[in-house]
Every structure is written in C-alpha cells, then in structure tokens.
Amino acid sequence: xxxxxxxxxxxxxxxxxxxxxxxxxxxxxxxxxxxxxxxxxxxxxxxxxxxxxxxxxxxxxxxxxxxxxxxxxxxxxxxxxxxxxxxxxxxxxxxxxxxxxxxxxxxxxxxxxxxxxxxxxxxxxxxxxxxxxxxxxxxxxxxxxxxxxxxxxxxxxxxxxxxxxxxxxxxxxxxxxxxxxxxxxx
Amino acid sequence: xxxxxxxxxxxxxxxxxxxxxxxxxxxxxxxxxxxxxxxxxxxxxxxxxxxxxxxxxxxxxxxxxxxxxxxxxxxxxxxxxxxxxxxxxxxxxxxxxxxxxxxxxxxxxxxxxxxxxxxxxxxxxxxxxxxxxxxxxxxxxxxxxxxxxxxxxxxxxxxxxxxxxxxxxxxxxxxxxxxxxxxxxxxxxxxxxxxxxx
Numbered sequence: 001x002x003x004x005x006x007x008x009x010x011x012x013x014x015x016x017x018x019x020x021x022x023x024x025x026x027x028x029x030x031x032x033x034x035x036x037x038x039x040x041x042x043x044x045x046x047x048x049x050x051x052x053x054x055x056x057x058x059x060x061x062x063x064x065x066x067x068x069x070x071x072x073x074x075x076x077x078x079x080x081x082x083x084x085x086x087x088x089x090x091x092x093x094x095x096x097x098x099x100x101x102x103x104x105x106x107x108x109x110x111x112x113x114x115x116x117x118x119x120x121x122x123x124x125x126x127x128x129x130x131x132x133x134x135x136x137x138x139x140x141x142x143x144x145x146x147x148x149x150x151x152x153x154x155x156x157x158x159x160x161x162x163x164x165x166x167x168x169x170x171x172x173x174x175x176x177x178x179x180x181x182x183x184x185x186x
Numbered sequence: 187x188x189x190x191x192x193x194x195x196x197x198x199x200x201x202x203x204x205x206x207x208x209x210x211x212x213x214x215x216x217x218x219x220x221x222x223x224x225x226x227x228x229x230x231x232x233x234x235x236x237x238x239x240x241x242x243x244x245x246x247x248x249x250x251x252x253x254x255x256x257x258x259x260x261x262x263x264x265x266x267x268x269x270x271x272x273x274x275x276x277x278x279x280x281x282x283x284x285x286x287x288x289x290x291x292x293x294x295x296x297x298x299x300x301x302x303x304x305x306x307x308x309x310x311x312x313x314x315x316x317x318x319x320x321x322x323x324x325x326x327x328x329x330x331x332x333x334x335x336x337x338x339x340x341x342x343x344x345x346x347x348x349x350x351x352x353x354x355x356x357x358x359x360x361x362x363x364x365x366x367x368x369x370x371x372x373x374x375x376x377x378x379x380x381x382x383x384x
Contacts, residue, residue: 031246123237127237
C-alpha cells in the first residue's frame with residue numbers, strides 16, 4: 001500500500017479553487033497510467049501524448065462536475081475513453097474501417113528491460129488483433145487493474161458486456177500467445 | 187472451465203465474493219482440470235505483463251496564469267463556502283463570541299447612555315404613577331357619584347312607597363270612618379224611632 005501525504009481528493013479540492021500547482025501534482029501521479037492506457041488503445045505515441053494532454057485539460061475544465069473525488073480514477077478514464085474513441089472516429093470515418101491502419105505504429109510499445117523484445121512484439125501483435133473494444137477492456141483490466149464495476153462506469157456499459165468482451169479477448173490472446181510461450185520465450 | 191462452481195476467470199481476476207472464493211479454493215484443490223485452466227490463464231496474464239509501461243515522452247503540465255486564476259480573496263471565499271465543516275465552525279465561533287460579549291463586555295463609554303436610560307426610566311415611572319393616580323381618582327369619583335345616585339334613587343323610591351302607603355292607609359281610615367258614621371246614623375235613627383213609639 002502506497003502512503004501519500006496528500007491524497008488525490010485534497011489535490012482535487014485545491015485544484016477546484018484554482019490551484020494549478022495542485023493540479024500539476026495530480027497530473028504527475030496519473031500521467032503515466034493515462035498515457036499508457038491511451039498508447040495501448042490508439043497504438044501511436046504522438047497521438048497518445050496529444051490525447052493525454054487533452055484529457056488532463058478537459059479534466060481540469062470539468063473538475064467541478066466531479067461529484068465524488070474518491071471516484072476520480074474512473075472519471076478520468078471515462079474522459080480518456082471518450083477522447084480515444086473520438087480520435088478513432090476522426091481517424092476512421094464511418095464505412096472506412098481500413099483508414100485507421102496506416103496511423104497505427106506496429107513497433108512494440110514498452111518491451112525493454114527485464115523482458116525480451118520478442119515477447120513484447122508478440123504481445124503487441126496479439127493486442128493488435130483484438131477489436132478496439134476488446135483491446136480496451138484488456139488494457140483496463142490487465143494493465144490498469146480496474147474492477148469490473150469501474151470498467152462498466154468508464155465504458156458506460158453493463159458489467160456483463162465488460163466480462164463478455166474481456167473473456168472473448170482472453171481466448172484470442174491465449175491462442176495468439178501460446179506458440180510464443182511454447183517456444184520458451186519467458 | 188465447466189465443472190467449477192463459479193467462473194474461473196472471475197476467480198482469477200479477484201472478482202468473486204469471499205465465500206465464493208473459498209469454495210473455488212476448495213474446488214481447485216481437488217479438480218486437476220480446473221487447475222490446469224487456471225494455470226493457462228496465469229501464463230497468458232504473465233505473458234501480457236511482458237509489455238511494460240512506457241515513460242511519458244514529455245511531461246504534461248499547466249502553467250499558472252494569473253489572469254485566469256481567482257483572486258486570493260475569492261479563493262478563500264470559495265474555500266470557506268466549499269467546506270461545510272469550516273462554515274459550521276465559523277458560525278458556532280461567531281455565536282460564542284456574541285454571547286461572551288453580551289455577557290461580559292461592559293464598555294466605559296456606555297455610562298451616559300445608562301444614566302440617561304435611568305433618568306428616562308424615572309420620568310416614565312413618574313408619568314405612569316401620575317396617570318395611574320388620576321385614573322384611580324377618576325374611578326373613585328365615578329364610583330362615589332354612582333353610589334350617591336343610587337342612594338338618592340333608593341331614598342326617593344322609599345319615600346314614594348311611604349307616601350303611597352300613607353295615602354292608602356288614609357283612604358282606608360276614611361272609608362272606615364264613613365262606614366262607622368253610617369252605622370251611627372242608622373242606630374240613632376233606630377233609637378229615635380223606638381223611643382218615640384213608647
């Protein structure tokens with residue numbers, strides 16, 4: 001458990017009163033998570049960074065609408081979700097599904113450090129084979145650690161839909177990643 | 187995943203209630219098939235975690251702009267009204283100060299007003315006493331005049347009744363006298379007639 005001398009709720013209260021430094025501190029706590037969430041959804045670093053900035057700007061502008069500061073995380077990710085799917089719609093006009101493909105980076109995100117690059121490439125490729133909705137629930141659950149209830153709040157859909165998307169995606173990922181694991185790349 | 191009492195994936199992701207989780211623990215000790223499914227889930231999950239978070243290429247931050255910032259007074263005011271606890275405490279403190287001031291505070295400059303108040307009070311009391319005395323005198327006079335009038339009326343009535351009674355008595359005596367005179371006349375007449383016949 002991480003002890004924080006100043007809770008997010010305190011920073012939110014100060015930011016609501018116009019304390020920009022308090023909000024910058026709040027950003028520093030959340031920017032990495034939000035950026036990686038967006039990066040795994042839009043699969044483009046530059047776009048993920050732009051969207052992250054937009055997310056935090058919109059969050060600042062709408063901070064007074066946040067009823068319960070304890071629910072800041074789902075609320076922030078709800079904004080991020082809307083920004084990401086808004087970007088999808090701009091990138092991919094209706095009836096033009098393939099238009100998004102050139103904008104997607106096929107290089108693996110992350111992957112350095114203790115894990116072999118080959119495994120990162122395999123995971124990135126497997127994630128790329130999921131639909132946008134499936135990929136998002138995988139990111140929210142496996143990488144961001146949200147509960148089903150919170151995911152339903154972020155995505156504005158029932159918990160049953162969240163579970164259905166996630167478990168379908170897991171079946172796909174299991175199939176995709178099985179050969180990699182069987183080759184012993186761990 | 188067919189024979190487990192609950193969804194093995196819910197169990198893996200920690201989404202089951204405590205009692206359900208315990209049941210799954212017991213089931214997994216005795217079911218090798220579900221145990222293998224759970225291991226496959228773990229492997230997939232750990233493989234997914236090979237993809238690590240990246241650092242943000244450029245820090246996100248906002249610059250404080252004095253033009254758009256609320257003034258310190260406004261910030262304090264918003265903060266004050268934004269905290270119900272602080273507002274309640276301030277109200278209680280103001281009430282306490284007012285009570286204490288009312289109870290203990292006696293300003294030196296307040297003496298003349300108090301003396302003036304005392305003078306005014308004496309004057310008012312004198313006026314009130316005067317008015318009360320006048321009212322009492324008037325009430326007594328009224329009462330006395332009413333009493334005298336009633337007494338006079340009673341005396342007059344008694345006199346009238348006495349006169350009426352006297353007149354009635356006189357009439358009665360007169361009638362009796364007339365009757366007696368007639369009786370006497372009859373007797374005289376009878377006597378004369380009896381004496382003259384002998």
